[in-house]
Amino acid sequence: MHNMSKEYSVSIRLGSGEGALELCLKEVILDSIDFSFHGDLDTVLIQAVDKLLERNKLDKLSLSQGVVTGNIDETSSSYRVAQAFLEAIKLTNYGHF
Numbered sequence: 147m148h149n150m151s152k153e154y155s156v157s158i159r160l161g162s163g164e165g166a167l168e169l170c171l172k173e174v175i176l177d178s179i180d181f182s183f184h185g186d187l188d189t190v191l192i193q194a195v196d197k198l199l200e201r202n203k204l205d206k207l208s209l210s211q212g213v214v215t216g217n218i219d220e221t222s223s224s225y226r227v228a229q230a231f232l233e234a235i236k237l238t239n240y241g242h243f
Contacts, residue, residue: 152171152208153171153172153210153211154169154170154171154176154204154208154209154210155169155170155171155209155210155211155212155213156168156169156170156195156198156209156212156213156232156235157170157175157212157213157214157215158191158212158213158214158215158216158228158231158232159214159215159216160214160215160216160217160218160224160225160228161216161217161218162217162218163182163183163184164180164181164182164183165180165181165182165183165216166178166179166180166181167179167181167191167194167195167198169198169199169202169204176202177198177201177202178198179194179197179198181194183224187224187227187228188227188230188231191227191228191231192231195209195235206235206238207238209235211232211236212231212232212235212236213232214228214229214232
């Protein structure tokens, strides 16, 4: 596993029914997964982050922050699901820094 003292983050880029999850270290994108979704964004995000962490040999506690970007309305359900996903990552890692 990579050193957890490094600050890895995820960027969720959303569009209409599609998106990408990017694993970043500081400002550099290390890896990404493109995906499509149809009402199952929460499941898609969980599977995508698991794949990214496994491919990069990282522990879930390695993620420290995240952001939602893209061409999406901040009042949409998809945006809110992505924000809740990022909040869950923060809460999971609370106290592990």
